[in-house]
Amino acid sequence: MGPSGSGKSTLLNCSAGLERPSAGRVRLAGEDIGALREPALTRARRRRAGFVFQSFNLIPALSVWQNVLLPQQLAGVRPDRRWADEVLARVGLSGRKRDRPDQLSGGQQQRVAVARALAGRPQVLFADEPTGALDLSSGREVLALLREAVDELGQTVVMVTHDPAAAACADQVLFLADGQVHSCLRDVSAAQVAAVMTELSAR
Numbered sequence: 001m002g003p004s005g006s007g008k009s010t011l012l013n014c015s016a017g018l019e020r021p022s023a024g025r026v027r028l029a030g031e032d033i034g035a036l037r038e039p040a041l042t043r044a045r046r047r048r049a050g051f052v053f054q055s056f057n058l059i060p061a062l063s064v065w066q067n068v069l070l071p072q073q074l075a076g077v078r079p080d081r082r083w084a085d086e087v088l089a090r091v092g093l094s095g096r097k098r099d100r101p102d103q104l105s106g107g108q109q110q111r112v113a114v115a116r117a118l119a120g121r122p123q124v125l126f127a128d129e130p131t132g133a134l135d136l137s138s139g140r141e142v143l144a145l146l147r148e149a150v151d152e153l154g155q156t157v158v159m160v161t162h163d164p165a166a167a168a169c170a171d172q173v174l175f176l177a178d179g180q181v182h183s184c185l186r187d188v189s190a191a192q193v194a195a196v197m198t199e200l201s202a203r
Helices: 008-016 040-048 064-074 081-090 106-119 136-153 190-201
Strands: 049-053 124-128 156-160 172-177 180-186
Touching (some): 008 124, 064 081, 081 106, 106 136, 124 136, 136 156, 180 190
Parallel strands (some): 049 124
Antiparallel strands (some): 172 180
């Protein structure tokens, strides 16, 4: 978390191998990805990372099932269909496999995005404002899914959010200001997160 321009998205993108840092090193699941060049970087990203974006990023012409399997197919990996079935069940969309994204609500589309990310068994799941385009109820559902992935599947999740309630769902919250780490708090409430954000925004 951090005020606009604090470096949240840049940190997330560099950590995920979507942008190259101008200095320093980036190790993703133990691998120094900052030193990799294309196409090795793309392979490392596909092998180690999963992504959930604010805008869902589903392919409109593909069904739910096809969207979930697509990243593995692009990576040249034989999809684990049994696991994909399980994650679709976990997000409550087993009965919507043949539907296309425009037949789903925003919350359902984001649940497909979470299933797609989990289906590849990533070592780190990166979530960039995953509830930003959702209503309150749908946002809570998506946060509950991410929390369940951590608690029950042992999934590591790195999330950027502007919402104190969403941040309070995390095990720890890293606060950025002007591209620097300001503080890191564990097991905080939404009110505590909001208080730190108010302080940072007033600087």
